[in-house]
Amino acid sequence: xxxxxxxxxxxxxxxxxxxxxxxxxxxxxxxxxxxxxxxxxxxxxxxxxxxxxxxxxxxxxxxxxxxxxxxxxxxxxxxxxxxxxxxxxxxxxxxxxxxxxxxxxxxxxxxxxxxxxxxxxxxxxxxxxxxxxxxxxxxxxxxxxxxxxxxxxxxxxxxxxxxxxxxxxxxxxxxxxxxxxxxxxxxxxxxxxxxxxxxxxxxxxxxxxxxxxxxxxxxxxxxxxxxxxxxxxxxxxxxxxxxxxxxxxxxxxxxxxxxxxxxxxxxxxxxxxxxxxxxxxxxxxxxxxxxxxxxxxxxxxxxxxxxxxxxxxxxxxxxxxxxx
Amino acid sequence: xxxxxxxxxxxxxxxxxxxxxxxxxxxxxxxxxxxxxxxxxxxxxxxxxxxxxxxxxxxxxxxxxxxxxxxxxxxxxxxxxxxxxxxxxxxxxxxxxxxxxxxxxxxxxxxxxxxxxxxxxxxxxxxxxxxxxxxxxxxxxxxxxxxxxxxxxxxxxxxxxxxxxxxxxxxxxxxxxxxxxxxxxxxxxxxxxxxxxxxxxxxxxxxxxxxxxxxxxxxxxxxxxxxxxxxxxxxxxxxxxxxxxxxxxxxxxxxxxxxxxxxxxxxxxxxxxxxxxxxxxxxxxxxxxxxxxxxxxxxxxxxxxxxxxxxxxxxxxxxxxxxxxxxxxxxxxxxxxx
Ligand SMILES: Cc1ncc(C[n+]2csc(CCOP(=O)(O)OP(=O)(O)O)c2C)c(N)n1
Ligand SMILES: [Mg+2]
Numbered sequence: 058x059x060x061x062x063x064x065x066x067x068x069x070x071x072x073x074x075x076x077x078x079x080x081x082x083x084x085x086x087x088x089x090x091x092x093x094x095x096x097x098x099x100x101x102x103x104x105x106x107x108x109x110x111x112x113x114x115x116x117x118x119x120x121x122x123x124x125x126x127x128x129x130x131x132x133x134x135x136x137x138x139x140x141x142x143x144x145x146x147x148x149x150x151x152x153x154x155x156x157x158x159x160x161x162x163x164x165x166x167x168x169x170x171x172x173x174x175x176x177x178x179x180x181x182x183x184x185x186x187x188x189x190x191x192x193x194x195x196x197x198x199x200x201x202x203x204x205x206x207x208x209x210x211x212x213x214x215x216x217x218x219x220x221x222x223x224x225x226x227x228x229x230x231x232x233x234x235x236x237x238x239x240x241x242x243x244x245x246x247x248x249x250x251x252x253x254x255x256x257x258x259x260x261x262x263x264x265x266x267x268x269x270x271x272x273x274x275x276x277x278x279x280x281x282x283x284x285x286x287x288x289x290x291x292x293x294x295x296x297x298x299x300x301x302x303x304x305x306x307x308x309x310x311x312x313x314x315x316x317x318x319x320x321x322x323x324x325x326x327x328x329x330x331x332x333x334x335x336x337x338x339x340x341x342x343x344x345x346x347x348x349x350x351x352x353x354x355x356x357x358x359x360x361x362x363x364x365x366x367x368x369x370x371x372x373x374x375x376x377x378x379x380x381x
Numbered sequence: 382x383x384x385x386x387x388x389x390x391x392x393x394x395x396x397x398x399x400x401x402x403x404x405x406x407x408x409x410x411x412x413x414x415x416x417x418x419x420x421x422x423x424x425x426x427x428x429x430x431x432x433x434x435x436x437x438x439x440x441x442x443x444x445x446x447x448x449x450x451x452x453x454x455x456x457x458x459x460x461x462x463x464x465x466x467x468x469x470x471x472x473x474x475x476x477x478x479x480x481x482x483x484x485x486x487x488x489x490x491x492x493x494x495x496x497x498x499x500x501x502x503x504x505x506x507x508x509x510x511x512x513x514x515x516x517x518x519x520x521x522x523x524x525x526x527x528x529x530x531x532x533x534x535x536x537x538x539x540x541x542x543x544x545x546x547x548x549x550x551x552x553x554x555x556x557x558x559x560x561x562x563x564x565x566x567x568x569x570x571x572x573x574x575x576x577x578x579x580x581x582x583x584x585x586x587x588x589x590x591x592x593x594x595x596x597x598x599x600x601x602x603x604x605x606x607x608x609x610x611x612x613x614x615x616x617x618x619x620x621x622x623x624x625x626x627x628x629x630x631x632x633x634x635x636x637x638x639x640x641x642x643x644x645x646x647x648x649x650x651x652x653x654x655x656x657x658x659x660x661x662x663x664x665x666x667x668x669x670x671x672x673x674x675x676x677x678x679x680x681x682x683x684x685x686x687x688x689x690x691x692x693x694x695x696x697x698x699x700x701x702x703x704x705x706x707x708x709x710x711x712x713x714x715x716x717x718x719x
Contacts, residue, residue, distance in 0.1 A: 082523065108523060109523075111554075113550070114546075114549055114550065114553065116512075116546035116549065116550060118509075118512055118542060118543050118546050119512040119515065119543070119546035119547055119549075119550040120512075121512070122509065122510075122511070122512020122513045122515065122516055122543065122546075122547065123512055123513070123515050123516035123519055123550065124516060125512075125513050125516055126501075126512070126513040126514060126515060126516020126517035126518070126519065126520060126530075127516045127517070127519055127520040127523070128516075129496070129501060129502075129513075129516075129517065130451070130501075130516075130517045130520040130521065131520060131524065132520050132523065132524075134516075149506050149509055150509065150512070153506050153509065154504070154506070154509050154510075154513065158502065159708050159709065159710070159711070160487060160708050160709050161484065161487060161488045161492045161494075162484055162487075162488055162492065162494040162496070162502065163483075163484040163485050163487045163488065163704075163708060164707065164708035164713065165484075165494055165495070165496040165497075166494060166496060166501075166502060167711065169711070198709055198715075198717075199709055199710075221711075222710075222711030222712075223710050223711050250719065297717050298716070298717055298718060298719065299717060299718040299719075300718075300719060301718045301719055302719045333718075
């Protein structure tokens with residue numbers, strides 16, 4: 058074990074996979090010589106050279122199109138879209154081309170690729186560089202969606218995403234690049250679609266993703282200390298495949314379900330989980346399902362307003378403590 | 382109309398190769414004509430975008446490409462797929478939504494694809510496939526295979542961003558890709574000149590990407606063959622990308638039963654005189670050693686082929702319900718949760 062930052066874990070996972078598989082290549086804006094605007098890919102250019110680690114022009118459609126063309130002809134590309142907000146300029150390539158190709162061609166076209174992207178708020182970058190868009194991705198048939206909450210998961214889940222035969226959107230939380238934790242040495246792979254029970258508890262199930270996970274864990278500590286409530290925190294890790302069974306198992310035990318989402322309210326991923334719970338766990342529920350989300354508003358830049366919008370530890374504590 | 386330049390005849394064809402080129406064009410012509418007839422008989426579901434009038438481009442590239450080269454094309458891609466070995470039965474079956482269709486009805490007229498033949502897809506979002514073709518070329522370059530990607534698209538496609546992104550990308554990475562703009566003078570219903578800043582939508586933009594402007598007569602099969610060979614050989618030998626603008630014309634409307642009334646009668650008449658299939662046939666008859674009987678036998682073969690394919694497609698049932706739920710994921714299924 059070594060203590061790695063979230064950003065170091067990105068480079069560690071990529072290096073691990075690039076060492077074991079020549080088919081893995083990497084492209085994006087400022088990712089090679091500069092090591093990425095978030096410095097998450099430092100060292101890869103030096104180790105793997107200019108044929109495998111490539112700087113591109115500011116051409117998001119070309120970046121993702123090239124990744125797809127390479128994937129369908131036998132390679133395993135990783136593409137970086139600097140900020141997830143920029144998916145809006147290349148969403149056609151993701152949705153109409155990469156995600157649909159296998160189905161439309163009756164299984165012929167393979168698109169084993171990973172698109173990494175800095176996602177989410179907290180960096181005071183304003184509305185065009187701060188959005189959480191994991192719910193856009195979840196709405197598209199044919200995409201796997203991963204969003205790790207700590208450096209160890211970054212390493213294990215990114216390795217699994219690179220090995221996965223399906224296209225994966227891998228959302229890195231911008232505000233967490235500097236956070237550190239113990240990360241297993243050597244080859245480390247966490248299967249996609251397996252949620253992590255970050256905190257065990259018996260009274261309330263709190264389902265969270267990415268940056269919302271440490272907040273939910275912190276809230277669970279406060280709820281225990283100040284309200285005597287035992288919360289179970291489930292870190293989803295992936296939205297697709299969705300580990301519904303872990304949620305079901307937990308809610309059968311606790312009878313209460315809260316989701317904590319950074320994406321804006323409407324059609325956020327928590328709505329899908331709430332609907333599954335309403336259909337399949339209705340008789341197990343002791344209280345209404347509760348969603349804690351960013352309101353349906355573009356994010357403001359200034360800290361006081363951004364902090365008001367993105368779910369906070371206080372908001373989680375208040376909401377959960379006031380549940381029936 | 383701008384004048385197209387004739388390339389030098391660096392790659393001479395012998396008579397049997399010329400007959401083969403004619404056969405390819407004739408196949409495309411009857412296949413497309415049959416697709417039209419079947420549509421008019423209400424046997425084709427959805428839509429079709431046909432390529433009558435544009436056969437010389439598809440056939441010449443079909444002749445010039447190697448087996449493991451990659452073809453990327455648009456919804457108007459039946460000819461291009463057929464030239465990469467997709468059978469008439471597979472095309473007509475797909476158009477008619479039958480189980481025998483190339484994609485068992487899951488793709489339809491606009492998405493013909495046969496990966497094992499290098500037919501890497503027909504794309505119906507304008508311009509989307511230009512970067513994808515660059516990616517396949519990048520992959521070939523990285524793997525050191527000498528494969529070339531050829532990417533076909535229309536004049537209208539030169540006005541979308543991906544055209545520009547892909548050309549810049551292909552040039553800076555010196556990719557083995559050939560971009561072929563089939564300028565048929567119209568986007569859907571609007572003349573291309575009404576919506577484009579330059580007279581030659583592709584050729585006039587070439588220099589912006591460090592490429593040579595190439596404008597050729599897309600209805601002359603020999604010219605197209607020389608042009609194709611030159612570009613493909615250049616790409617194969619590490620010379621990088623080429624952008625070709627081939628002047629041509631749709632004999633029919635944009636899609637379905639579009640009568641194309643927006644086109645001036647005189648213009649249509651002029652272009653009908655430049656029918657690539659009719660003219661190549663006539664040209665071959667002037668060449669020593671090629672006889673009417675040779676051509677007639679090709680015409681008969683091709684007619685028999687399309688009749689057989691039509692029967693096979695008509696006799697095939699629609700696909701079974703269960704394939705609606707296959708092949709979303711690599712494991713063959715459609716599960717998104719446990
Ligand atoms: C992004 C996008 N915009 C619009 C359309 C609708 N559309 C389909 S075909 C077409 C015309 C394309 O013209 P051109 O590139 O000249 O090809 P042609 O049909 O003439 O072969 C349009 C506008 C589309 N499919 N995709
Ligand atoms: Mg056109």
